[in-house]
Amino acid sequence: QGKKAVIGVSIPSATHGFMGGLNWHAQETIKRLKATYPQLDFVLATAGNVGKQVNDIEDMVATRNIDALVVLPFESEPLTSPVKAVKDAGKWVTVVDRGLSQPGIEDLYVAGDNTAFGRVSGEYFRANLKPGAKIVVLRGIPTTLDNERVDAFQKAIEGSGIEILDMQHGNWNRDKAFSVMQDYLSKHKKIDAVWAADDDMAIGVMEAIAQSGRQKEMWIVGGAGMKEIIKRVMDKDPQVPVDVSYPPAQISTALEVTALRFVSDTPVYGRFIIGSTLITPENAAAFYFPNSPF
Amino acid sequence: MSDAAVQKPARTAQLPGLSALGPLLALILLVVLGAFLNDNFLSQGNITNVLARSAFIGMIAVGMTFVITSGGLDLSVGSMAAFVAGVMILAMNALLPAMGVGVPLILAGMAVALVVGLLAGLANGLLVTQARIEPFIVTLGTMGIFRSLITWLADGGTISLDFAVRQLYRPVYYSGLFGIAWPILVFAVVAIAGQIAMRHTRFGRYCEAIGSNDKVARYSAVGVDGVRLMTYVLLGLLVGLATIMYVPRLGSASGSTGTLWELEAIAAVIIGGTALKGGYGRVWGTVVGVLILSLIDNILILADLVSPYLNGTIQGVIIVLAVVLQRGKSSA
Amino acid sequence: MSDAAVQKPARTAQLPGLSALGPLLALILLVVLGAFLNDNFLSQGNITNVLARSAFIGMIAVGMTFVITSGGLDLSVGSMAAFVAGVMILAMNALLPAMGVGVPLILAGMAVALVVGLLAGLANGLLVTQARIEPFIVTLGTMGIFRSLITWLADGGTISLDFAVRQLYRPVYYSGLFGIAWPILVFAVVAIAGQIAMRHTRFGRYCEAIGSNDKVARYSAVGVDGVRLMTYVLLGLLVGLATIMYVPRLGSASGSTGTLWELEAIAAVIIGGTALKGGYGRVWGTVVGVLILSLIDNILILADLVSPYLNGTIQGVIIVLAVVLQRGKSSA
Amino acid sequence: MAAAPMLELREVRKSFGPIEILHGIDFALHPGEVHALIGENGAGKSTIMKILGGFLPPTSGQVLLEGRPVPYASGAQAEAVGVVVIHQEFNLAADLKVSENVWLGRELGRVFLDHRAMRAGTQALLDQLDSTISPDARIRDLPVSDRQMVEIAKALSRKARVLIMDEPSAVLTHKEVEVLFRQIDRLRAQGVAILYTSHRLEEVTRLADRLTVLRDGAVVRRALRGELTEDGMATAMVGRDLQDIYPARRHPMGEIALDVRGFSVPPLVQDISFTLRRGEVLGISGLVGSGRTELAEGLVGLRPAAGQVFRNGASVHIRSVREAAAHGMAYLTEDRKEHGLLLDKTLRENLTLSTLPRFGSPFISAAREETALTEAIRDFDIRAPRRDMAVGNLSGGNQQKLLLAKTMLSSPEVVIIDEPTRGIDVGTKSQIYAFIDALAAEGRSVIVISSDMPEILGLSDRVLVMRQGRVAGELDGERICEKAVVRLVMGTAEEPAYV
């Protein structure tokens, strides 16, 4: 065996909790796979914006002779043709989390389910709130993905009589979520529940609520499965009754399956959709990774 | 013969013209607008929220006023704040076994924050004054460096303060004295001290002189490099102080802490009437600038607007309008 | 009697010292480093990649050189690029039913991009020259405005060019002439034209004069406001041109298109040796600055580094070092 | 009378804010004549010139060009019809080169600039002025005297019908002044109308066909060539008789306060040695560019220098103005706009800048600063319409007085004054000379660098002459005379020491 197979990994940089977790899982998995399979080499690049990610992919092809690309597209549309170019060059392509805008490019697709993420949350609200209940929503950074989640959420509570008082962008950021929630609390006398849509934002939201002393009044649903939040769910914190999973560990699955392609003859084509499940005190233990930074 | 000069109405220091009051006017207009849009706007709770939130950027912006007044710039403050917060939390977590949960631990953490801030500011200042690199480039470089160091320290995730320590430390953000939150009090002290330093001490006078014409300052026996260095060190210290107030709020730091704080701080300084080219600094203006920026955010959420996507548009328009009010000055 | 004067050692104009060549030196060092780290670094493919992707920031940075040289600043270019791209794509999609897929549609799209860029630049320029607001504030405002408008137009998501049109348009980025990619060619033309305009036309001369001392320029019959306005308009046009090359690459625009381009463009200008305070502009330096910034990114991928989290640190260090090489100049 | 007026002011008044500076001026310039405008500092000379040149609008009254209201509203437009001004403050872009400045706003070349033609044109102008300045030098790197020559070259390059010169000679030495006068004579012969102002009255006698004396913004005297002696002019300006303006000299000298040995300031100044005693006034003479300023700046730590310096016998190494101040040394710069004053700050802030620690610590006492300002205004006769105005709006001479006051505030033991009376009116000059004399009488040491020959002769106990960065000779006592100094300055003869 002369040449090592090189797997290029391109993911967004760790600008918020979920991506931080994803970065961590990616690095851990690469370390593990490198140790297990000496015939594999990895090139990991993280990008802060779309353009940079396209550059990274070009560089991997031009200078590192990658045999496979594992990519979590920053955005779907703009990455479609660069990734297609990699595919056309005869490389293996694994797409993670955000699908490309053209079907059939990737050999392997591993993803979370944004629609399910919004729907599962919405269904929990529908089931646990009375008609006429008032909720507020924090959105992420304006992106297609955020739109999908919010649309699914809204669809799920449609007709339930639940009123969304406000929907502002918290940018998946604790500080921003904190100040948005502070303002919600000044603005609205009565809030029954908060859909924070992300565990980082949930942390900020909880602080704002704690400051106003209105903990008893409302509960919060975040999302993604941050260890601190899972812990609270496990401990039956009434403020955080459930969480919705959107595992950053999906990158590990993608990497492992891609690696398998190069170290064995196992046929590994296909789609792996990791659904979003409702994390309740009963099943929380399965989602708890105390060593992850996320 | 020289009577002519002496007879002149001597001490009628110029009244602050409309131009100087521009930002203040904009602030007042915003407050009126806010009160009009939402009844809770003037509630004590909301006012406390807005002021306390402004405190971090506010303290940093006061320091930034001195840097800009003396002809410098610092783009690294946001990343520096994240870095300082990260190191502070790590230090407290590390000292916890040895010191136990208690006020000494908190004080040790605060000391770490101040020292790290000071050193970070010193690094910027030395690169500017000793290596003679443009402040823009120096601090663009250190901005990237601090940001990536905190991300690395946090392993891409979040560094969290131990829960028990957190509980002890929380009141530093959330509680206060005489019903006024600590961050507000500290910010007020910093602002007043800054205003006094700018107007009534040698340091402030030298900053203005250096920013106005550094050659003249040098010819006038002003230690130009020393004063410049001091402005960066002071800013670093204030970033440390801001971090001390910031950490108890959420008890964590990550690679995304403090993003764009630099832009907000610089914008506050300029909105407040300090000249970007240096030579003229107005600390109280900076305070007004910080409040304007915070209020815009607050009002955008309190009011129900067309689409949250357009928040940025309204923000941009208000910022420009706020400065149009002091047009007289900048056209001079 | 006048002999004495003639005897005086004639004061010769200084040769472009090491300082002027500083950024070039840094660039060469980077190239050597890259070639050393990876055999493919100097391959045609990689060089094409690096140059082609530098083209967007590059064109914008050339325009920015004029703005900064004449004492201005433009923070809005990144958002402006996103906005122009969005409007351009929407326009092409809207015209598609009427015009059909074809070269005319592409040309119409390009015209839209240039016109929108021009108007956006004009808006900045008028606010600066007519309303006399600090360029920092004007463009901070319009930065937010453009960014939020594109987000709003895209409804928070992405605006995509029709697939068929996309296929037709792609070669504008991906193919070229005589084996040189179009973006590289266009960038080269812009850079050369910029260098000539700066050194050999009145416009460039006036930019330097205004940046050096606008009062002197005004006294010397230079149309100060007109020239300033022109720099912003030119920059807007170049943003439009950059967008024309950008859209075929990614075929879409969203609220996150072009983030931080302004910082990169300004950094390239300053690294290239143009003075941030104005008065002295060096277009070829800007080109070198852009290449340095692109190469740093490229090299980070070439080598396996400790941790991707530390990329920013290495980047920051290299930027500062690149400028240390021209320290002599900035210390003057 | 000569031909009809070329440019005319009728009943012109000018106010800045509530303060009226010019009170109804009637005034005319005729073609082919040199008209001198003289008056005390702050009398309004520069203001009149700016109004004539289109740089300031009059508050009321008329400005007429060839009998019709002027067709311009800005200096640039005025230049287009041939009314050209050399400003008292430099009007050059410091980052640009000499030739770029000369042609600014009127560049040659259609689409592309014709660098060669502009460079050649600049070179020709500079040759005409006997100047060795390179057309490619950046203004920033030139000393003030060279900048003034560039200003003159720039003005000459404009095809002027009316040339207005605001103290063009203040920064020039004897030799350059001669060159300038030749150009003025040439232009006069070509029928150009010339307005000239200077505080050197001998120049006015030499040049002026017609004379207008201004006092406090009003014309107090008009005269034709030969009607007024220099004393008469001074009396008309100041409103009283002037005694001999140089002090009766000679004080007892003390021990050596400053001993400089083998001192070099690269690249120009080499191997300078001299001593200075307490109570002594040492004059330094030399041509423009002979390196006097470099020497002084090297001594106070403003430029890197090598060599030995002893203060009161102890070896000192001075690397900054602060260290110089600590050793009781102060330097008054010749370049008040770039190095001396913060033009956008008030009088008070400028006055105390180099001595702030004396005005209270940690807080500056504004009251004490005000007191100091009141004293400075009194001692140096600074005429400011308002105390809180920006220094940039003071008249040139009053800026110079403020700069003097600022330097003296530190009560230095050794003071180096570079061009002390640049732009100062005759009345105030004698006050400044008396002041310098008083310093020496107190046992302080003074070095006066001056391009004004009478000043060097009248003030110095000893004269050091510099040429091309070296000491060309030293004169003291009886040997100090104009001839000897000029000979050393020019290097035209051996040291006339034993004459």
Ligand SMILES: Nc1ncnc2c1ncn2[C@@H]1O[C@H](COP(=O)(O)OP(=O)(O)OP(=O)(O)O)[C@@H](O)[C@H]1O
């Ligand atoms: N822009 C201004 N604002 C306020 N006062 C001004 C302004 N310009 C000039 N002055 C005042 O007008 C008066 C006349 O000034 P001017 O410069 O004409 O004097 P001058 O005769 O040229 O004196 P000098 O011999 O010192 O150059 C001065 O008192 C000056 O302070």
Ligand SMILES: Nc1ncnc2c1ncn2[C@@H]1O[C@H](COP(=O)(O)OP(=O)(O)OP(=O)(O)O)[C@@H](O)[C@H]1O
């Ligand atoms: N060989 C040289 N190379 C570079 N610069 C030179 C050279 N010779 C002279 N100069 C420049 O000439 C100037 C010397 O003028 P300086 O101001 O010291 O002379 P000065 O005797 O004080 O005359 P003045 O003050 O009347 O202009 C300096 O700016 C110096 O940099």
Ligand SMILES: [Mg+2]
């Ligand atoms: Mg004058």
Ligand SMILES: [Mg+2]
């Ligand atoms: Mg000199």
